[in-house]
Amino acid sequence: xxxxxxxxxxxxxxxxxxxxxxxxxxxxxxxxxxxxxxxxxxxxxxxxxxxxxxxxxxxxxxxxxxxxxxxxxxxxxxxxxxxxxxxxxxxxxxxxxxxxxxxxxxxxxxxxxxxxxxxxxxxxxxxxxxxxxxxxxxxxxxxxxxxxxxxxxxxxxxxxxxxxxxxxxxxxxxxxxxxxxxxxxxxxxxxxxxxxx
Numbered sequence: 616x617x618x619x620x621x622x623x624x625x626x627x628x629x630x631x632x633x634x635x636x637x638x639x640x641x642x643x644x645x646x647x648x649x650x651x652x653x654x655x656x657x658x659x660x661x662x663x664x665x666x667x668x669x670x671x672x673x674x675x676x677x678x679x680x681x682x683x684x685x686x687x688x689x690x691x692x693x694x695x696x697x698x699x700x701x702x703x704x705x706x707x708x709x710x711x712x713x714x715x716x717x718x719x720x721x722x723x724x725x726x727x728x729x730x731x732x733x734x735x736x737x738x739x740x741x742x743x744x745x746x747x748x749x750x751x752x753x754x755x756x757x758x759x760x761x762x763x764x765x766x767x768x769x770x771x772x773x774x775x776x777x778x779x780x781x782x783x784x785x786x787x788x789x790x791x792x793x794x795x796x797x798x799x800x801x802x803x804x805x806x807x808x809x810x811x812x
Contacts, residue, residue, distance in 0.1 A: 679724075697792065698785065698788045698789060698792050698793075701732055701782060701783065701788055701792075702783055702785060702788060703783065706782065706783050709727055712727065713725050713727045732782060732788070732791050732792070733782065735791045736780075736782055736787075736791055739772065739780075739790070739791065740780065764795055766800060767795045767798060767799075767800055768795060770800055771790050771795070771798060772790060774786070775787050775790060
């Protein structure tokens with residue numbers, strides 16, 4: 616095997632001009648190809664454009680928007696709480712950013728914490744309460760667990776005065792953001808504050 620490589624190396628060494636031209640052509644082809652490489656991160660990058668899923672996806676995006684950009688927030692303070700994003704100055708800044716993003720051409724929709732929390736706010740103030748109460752009758756297998764969860768949700772809801780059910784109020788924000796996992800009923804109607812996770 617060693618003689619095979621030695622003989623081929625000797626032949627290629629004698630034809631160094633041809634080898635140099637071939638290497639130059641391969642390098643030029645790769646360099647030209649690299650300039651044509653395009654990066655795509657959209658949903659169409661991994662769906663066959665002729666498939667029914669891709670066609671449905673295009674129709675869905677035309678009707679409801681797509682290509683969502685997600686921004687993640689982090690805090691250096693260990694005591695920081697995600698609820699702080701929708702209080703005080705943070706809420707005002709997020710509302711301003713939301714409006715600024717909506718004014719950009721070709722932006723179809725903007726979903727920021729204030730927008731999604733506003734949806735939850737409207738849901739809880741409207742049909743959400745009846746859906747919560749009616750849910751117990753639909754889930755007979757998990758009626759006990761569902762009933763306890765609904766009781767806790769209603770107690771949390773009742774603990775926030777109607778006049779205080781506004782975005783930015785920490786108690787109302789907690790109800791909109793957090794599930795019942797870290798809350799307990801005390802004396803049937805009162806709840807404990809959120810326990811650290």
